[in-house]
Amino acid sequence: EDQVTQSPEALRLQEGESSSLNCSYTVSGLRGLFWYRQDPGKGPEFLFTLYSAGEEKEKERLKATLTKKESFLHITAPKPEDSATYLCAVLSTGNQFYFGTGTSLTVIP
Amino acid sequence: GAVVSQHPSRVICKSGTSVKIECRSLDFQATTMFWYRQFPKQSLMLMATSNEGSKATYEQGVEKDKFLINHASLTLSTLTVASAHPEDSSFYICSATTGNEKLFFGSGTQLSVL
Numbered sequence: 001e002d003q004v005t006q007s008p009e010a011l012r013l014q015e016g017e018s019s020s021l022n023c024s025y026t027v028s029g030l031r032g033l034f035w036y037r038q039d040p041g042k043g044p045e046f047l048f049t050l051y052s053a054g055e056e057k058e059k060e061r062l063k064a065t066l067t068k069k070e071s072f073l074h075i076t077a078p079k080p081e082d083s084a085t086y087l088c089a090v091l092s093t094g095n096q097f098y099f100g101t102g103t104s105l106t107v108i109p
Numbered sequence: 110g111a112v113v114s115q116h117p118s119r120v121i122c123k124s125g126t127s128v129k130i131e132c133r134s135l136d137f138q139a140t141t142m143f144w145y146r147q148f149p150k151q152s153l154m155l156m157a158t159s160n161e162g163s164k165a166t167y168e169q170g171v172e173k174d175k176f177l178i179n180h181a182s183l184t185l186s187t188l189t190v191a192s193a194h195p196e197d198s199s200f201y202i203c204s205a206t207t208g209n210e211k212l213f214f215g216s217g218t219q220l221s222v223l
Contacts, residue, residue, distance in 0.1 A: 043215050
C-alpha cells in the first residue's frame with residue numbers, strides 16, 4: 001500500500017538545538033517528494049522538491065535530503081520563527097499525491 | 110514562483126446557506142486541482158481531485174452532493190458547500206499542480222457555520 005509516514009508527530013526544541021524530521025514513504029515509483037511548511041490558519045508553503053536518491057536542497061536553516069525510502073528535513077540552529085507544522089508529500093509515478101500527517105515543530109526561546 | 114489564490118479567506122454563514130470557495134492558479138495552467146479539509150491540529154484530508162473539463166473524483170466518505178466541485182477552466186476551480194451546517198465548519202484548502210511535478214497550495218478558507 002502506498003503511504004507516507006512522518007515522525008515525530010511533535011517536536012520541541014530549544015533555540016539553537018539542531019534536529020531532523022523524518023518522512024518515510026512506500027510508493028510503487030517516486031516522481032517527486034515535497035516538503036511544505038504550514039503556519040496555523042494558513043495554507044502550506046512550498047519549501048523543497050526532491051526527485052532522486054542522494055539529492056539535497058537547502059534553504060536558510062533547512063536542508064532536505066532523500067534516500068530510496070525516506071527523506072529528512074534537517075533544521076540547523078532553529079529559531080522560534082521556525083515553529084510550524086512541516087508536511088511531506090510524495091508524487092508517485094501513477095500521478096497520485098500522498099501526504100504525511102505532518103510534524104508540529106515548536107522552538108522555545 | 111507559482112501562486113495559487115484562494116478566496117474568500119474566511120466565511121461566516123447561517124446554517125442552510127450555500128458557500129462557494131474559489132481557487133485560482135495565477136501564473137500557470139493547472140491541469141489538476143485538489144480540495145482538502147483540515148481540522149484544528151490535524152493534517153490535510155483530501156476531499157476530491159478535479160481535472161479541467163471533467164467531473165471531480167471524490168474520496169471515500171465525501172458527499173459529492175454536499176461538496177460540489179467545478180473545474181471550469183485551467184485556472185479556476187470552485188468548491189461549493191451546499192446547505193452548510195455547523196458540522197461543515199472547517200478549514201478548506203485547495204492546491205493545484207502544473208502537471209510538471211509541482212504542487213502549490215492556496216491560503217485556505219476558514220468556514221464557520223452558525
